[in-house]
Amino acid sequence: MKKQKSDSFSVFGNHIAHLQELIKANLDRFTEPPIGPVGKYVTLPKEFMRFAVAIEVALKGTLRCYLVVNGQDKELLDDLKRQARCQPREAEIIIAQRCGFRYQNLEVPGGDLAAHAMCNVLNVKNDDVFNALIDVCSLESKLLFDDREVAERNVLNGPSGHFRMVQFVSEVYLPNGDKFVVREGNLAYIANKVSRRRSIICEDVESEIRGLEQHFDARQRDLQGLRLQESQLRAESTDLHLYATQEKDRVDNLSRRYHRQCTELHSLEEEFSDQQQEHTLDTTVLEGEISDVQEDLASLEARGLELRKCIAAANQDLNGPLDELEDVNAEENKIAAELNDPQRDANETYKQLTKMKSIEIMSQRQVEASQALAEQLNQHLRSIQEDRERQEKNALRLCTRPANILPRNAYEKRVKQVEHQLASAHQRLNGLSLSELKNDMELKEIKYKTKKANYDKFRQNLLQIRSMLAERKETWDRFRAAVSRRTANEFSEYMRHGDFAGKLKFRHSNECLEITVLQNEKGATSASQMTDMKELSGGERSYTQVALLLALGKITECPFRIMDEFDVFMDSVNRDMTIQLLVEAAKNESKKQFIFVTPNNLSILQQDPMVKVQTMDPPRDRERNSNAQ
Template identity: 25%
Template sequence: MPKRKLGSNDSAEDLPQKRKSYAKNDINSSSSSQESFSICDNAAKDEAEVGIIEQVMVKNFMCHTLQDIKFGPQVNFVTGRNGSGKSAILTAIVIGLGGKANITNRGNAIKSFIKIGKHSAEVMIKLRNHGKDAYRPEAYGKSIIIERKIAKESSSYKIKSCSGVLISTKREELCHILEHFNIQVENPIVILNQETSRNFLHSKSPQDKYKFFLKATQLEQMKRDYSCANESKEIALEILKQKKQTLPTLEKEVSEWEHKYKALTSLKNLQSRMEKLKDELIWALVSEQEKGIEPIMKELRLEEARTPKFHQKIKESEEKLHSKQECRSTIERELKTLGIHVESIEPQYREARVLKDKKKKLTKAASHEVKKIQNDVETMERDKQSILARITEIQNSAQQDFEAENKARTMKILQLEEQIKEICARKQSTQHELEQFKCAVGKLKKDSAQVKAENDELHHRRNELCRHLQTLESSRSNHLRRFGAFMPQLVQKINQTDVFHKKPIGPLGVHFSLKDQCWALAVESCLRSLMHAFCVHDHHDEKELEKILKSVCFTGRVPVIITCPFQNKVYDVARYKPHTNQYPTVLEVLNIENPVVTNCLIDQRGIETVLLFHSSTESRNVMADHPPQGAREAFNQDGDQIFCHPFRYYSNNQDQVRILVQSVEQDIRQCRQELSSLDDKLSKNQETSRKINQQLQIQIQEEHKTQTQIMRLQEQSSKTQMELRELCDTEEPVPVDVKTLEEEVSILDSSLAKQHEHLAMKQGQYDKAKTELMECEKRFQKLDTDMSIISEQTDNIKYQLALAENAIQIAQNHKQHYDSKLKEHEKKISDLRTKCEEDNAELERQVDIAEKLCPRVKTKRSSQNLQSEIKQIGKQIIAEEKIRGNHEEVTKKYSEMKESYLSIRQEVSQLASFLKALQRVMANRERQYVIFRRMIAARTKVIFAVMLGTRRYSGKMIFDHRKESLEINILPSAVSKETCKDLRSLSGGERSFATVCFILSLWEAMESPFRCLDEFDVFMDMVNRRISMDMLMNVAQTQKARQFIFLTPQNISHINVDPSMVRIFQMQAPERGQSVLTFQSSEQSNGKLTCDDDNDDHYHDNDDETDEQTNQHLGGRLS
């Protein structure tokens, strides 16, 4: 609980006088009759503006799951049966306003207030904050919401504005609010809980009652404040004593330093001479700075004179770029012309191919028809011969026994049927074998093709290795052969020629090496043709080198020529490097001694921006998801190329280092080992191919044999079926009559004649189709040859176009190079100009400073000479100061000691005066405290007696301030002649009435904005309860600026009060099995609830409420 403080305008003497006058007025007013008695002398005022409780809401607190109560500004009754949770609301007010658990008499720990089965509890209290006495109204508004959350481990505060905005979570802010509103949470009279209201007069000793009186009237707090003030006074007296003891010592030290200060005047001449030399030194430095600007100005003029040359270079590069672009346009036009030609020929080519295929199909069909007719003719000839033989046989066997013939024919038919079944079974088995042979042949053909492809790949690889081995072996004697067989001759011819302005540098791959051999394949994949390229100084050297290349390079790849002015300084590319230290760039892994080569690779390939990665996975992840700033391209150790924005990945088709080999001998050995391994693989593959082909031939032969066997079975089956048909068609023998067979022979002769005519016609059609097919094939062959020639021409032009594109790229690089050089040149001019301006500005500033320090001094001496003389004079001054002390230090020390002495002397004087006044004030306050305590006690006794008189009781309060005790004696009947009784002898109702009288007498000495009483009338009879209620309501009517909260389990319907100032809340005990308390106003009728507050619209008139619907906000006014 914060201490109560004095106002800034109240002196220590004023407060007791004010309370004394206040008490005297109240005592005088008590002389009137009981009917006209008024508890306080204040005039009726409007309701309170600050500090009263507007709303209390609890969640999972004690017996409440969720309860919300909105209090009125004056009188509030909370009624309900025992156990309905009334006292829990009062406890929530104490806990919510920062009170401790032990002052509630409900528990020793704050966590004990959490409802059983819940993990935390919450208490929300809304305080009014209106009017001129509001606390920080600009932040909180018209209300202050205080929320306290209680957990099993700790509790926390949230202090919000009226709109719910969080202002603070600190307890200190809550203490400031309570102190500002004078809310005394721990004052037992402000919030009188159930236990205290029932038993404190009965169970407390006189000493406890006296302490209760002091605490309720804040006299105890005042006494503690006086004790603290006296302790502070004693500490100040001790400090004053110590400072008085140090004053003589300080005075002596000040006198000594004053003597030293007066003895230092002889050093002033030397110091004056030094000051003049320092002035001269200042202007000497200015003069030297003026001379230092001239070289920079000269360099600026030279650089400005070089500007036209840069513009000329850019113009030349633009003209060359334009020329190359014109060349590209010409090639593109040629390519377009060829494209048009192809478009004109291609329809004829497609038409010829379609017609050729069509004629081939027709020829094939005609051939099939001719063969079919020939087969029919052969069949008809065989049938004719068979019938003729039958006629002869019939004529020869006419005389045989017909019955024996018929029996023999029947037996023959049965044999033929068995033969047909056997042939069909053999044919089906043979057909299955044929299918197996076909599958085996197909598989062997596929294996053979696969082995052949592997052999081709191995042969290609072996040829490459042979060429590479040949290059390596030739590079033993001359490493230039790694760049091509012609390269040594080319370099020798370049060295022997003197036509160059500057000798070309190349091939570029000779002029650098790797710091780490693991990057060899990646660097070769990155630089590629640039490793064979040559760098020339200007276009004249480029033309001369082209002549030499034409005379030397007849076959193979021609090296690229790069025009780049030779410089002895490497470009500054630090600002273009990717922002990463984890992955190196190509530039960082190369050892390049020649700056021209470095600059060329930077211009042509941008090696300062190309990153290198160890693994493919790492390169994909980094470049795809989070590429470092400034990185545009990357390679991994396998030579794979990766781009970002957008992400692309190209695999490397070169798996061996060609040029950047670390050891030629080691590479030769490795290459030979690979060749030997390849030869072994080729031998094995050839053997495998031989075996596969051998098996393939065997399977093909078996397939042919099986097909022949099937054809034989087919012929045998046909022959047997024909014989079977003939036997089945044989009729009973009649007298020899071969007329029918002869007619069949005639029919066959007629059919044969027709078939021969048809065969002649089809043969003619076949010969015609074959002739047309040959003509179509000749036409298609001619068009195919033309298309091949055009394709070769197109490929050649495309190659020329690629060369032109490369030339344009080189020209663009040259232009970009010169543009960059011009920008660097302009930047250098700008930097020099800025430097000149800054130096001139600095010179002007130095001149201004020097002029402010002293007038200009003409001097021919150098600054070094002047500094030497200043040092000599300084040494003389130091020697003098060693004897007499440093002038500045002595002056400073003397001033500091003197100022300190005077300051301490003044502080001692002021502190002594203050302590005398404080001692006088404290003595006066202690006297006034005794008077004030006596008057408060007298006022309390009078009011207590008057309150007892309302029930015709008599009694007295006996204060013994020396023993710090308070005894209360009461005689229940004023007409009785008995002596006053001790409180212990009173009945419960009498003691409760005495408690109310005692509380009302103490309320007059208390300034809290609200008062709370819990079950003050629990032991009263109806008469005492009615009188007590009238007394409380009378106090409430005369103190409208105070809020009263009364908790009682009794029925208060008999009270006649003003509905505008009284609000009654009735709490119902939970029914059996109900876990949440319901809350309703006294105006409940017929299952309906009424409330004057417009905001409380969360009501239920349904009896079947669930646990989720226990959140009722009930309130009302007594109508």
């Protein structure tokens, strides 16, 4: 930006300043000095500075272009661009003619919209630059608005789907670079994807530098905050690393203790197994203890025998209560058996009651269903009666009640016929209902009106084209008649040089040409006129053809005229006369080049600076010269 502030060309590219120096050094090689960059001659007033983005989007890359007058200057400027090492998209070239004055009577929208046209907003210092922007970018048809709704209200006409722009308006731009256009009756809104504002139009480098400095300071503050966060995260990372080290040491201590305990447990297991083996093998020591235990067991058995005897004596005393207890249990079982029969009866009764209750519920449900069905049938009957009454009213409205009522099967047959006709019509209409048919008819009416409007428009255009065609054909007929008269006059003039009287008659309706030739001899009458070219001699016919070709060439704007072997069938008199006629005709039209090819001698021609004769060597001489070489 600071470089752009000191160098006014840096905004257009890094190599434009060098290119300008090369252009100044080679100005004498250009047909007209190149004009550029175009943006140097275009400025935007301060009151319209908000439209800078929109204008640069509309002009695209035209502000970086150079203007030349022809292809030769373009090639020279391309060479200078290569020397300045410009990029392919840098300093593009536009060939534009220079008229020396600014275009007038531009096709600008009328009324208040003219003030919104870009050509009336921008200040263009150079008239040729203004004309180039009009030709390339169509500035007069691009409008600028602050608000989209206001723009649509002032620019658009017609309903949605049939939008039309106001006359002489092609695009409408908003301050942020967005635009909208109308394509085939639809409104297309195109958003600007390039958000950064360039300073080619506004040339406000100071504000951009301040904005960039503020942006840089904000980024610096963000960087400092990020660095502070980084230091905090580094401190937390150090603490976490220390904590992880401590935890690792603690886990290592626990692992060592675990392994030590496992080792001690293994040693204790080995010691215990050794002790078991010692006790199992050394049984001789316990033999005395075994004998003592056996004596104790014998005494315990004797004591148990005595206890059994005492228990048997006690059991004899308990036999009476036990028998009574068994009798009570038997009585209890008998009473329980007697109680089971009433319980079974009660269960059977409960089952029957449950069954009857379910039957009652089912019957009630059937009654409710029958009542609902009866109500439904009554409603259906009422609807049928209403339908019958309505149909009867419709029938009475259409016709009177028949005196003779036909049998039912006759009406059923007629109903079937009508239903068949309805089914056929329904199938023919693709199953559309009456409402759908009405909607379809409305759509067809809209399409018909649209087609009719287009037809009327095309018919009006056709009638206008026919009138224009008739007018042009009438003009063309006048031109054709004038050209025919001029050709006939020129033909008569050329024939007069050969002592002939000639006349041409153009039969445009039959697409034929009649040639009448009369020799200027004493005593010649109209009977000596010849209208058939076959009646003329070879020389006369060739002379007549040459005169006709000269007359046709006189009205044809062609810079070259070539005739090959025009004097082949002429005698010497007609040949000399024809050659003199051709030379005089060529000299009279000095701005055109005539080439005549003939195998005959041209020694009769006198030296003339406007006539150049090139004679080829005979074939033998050409072969001899080629062999010699």
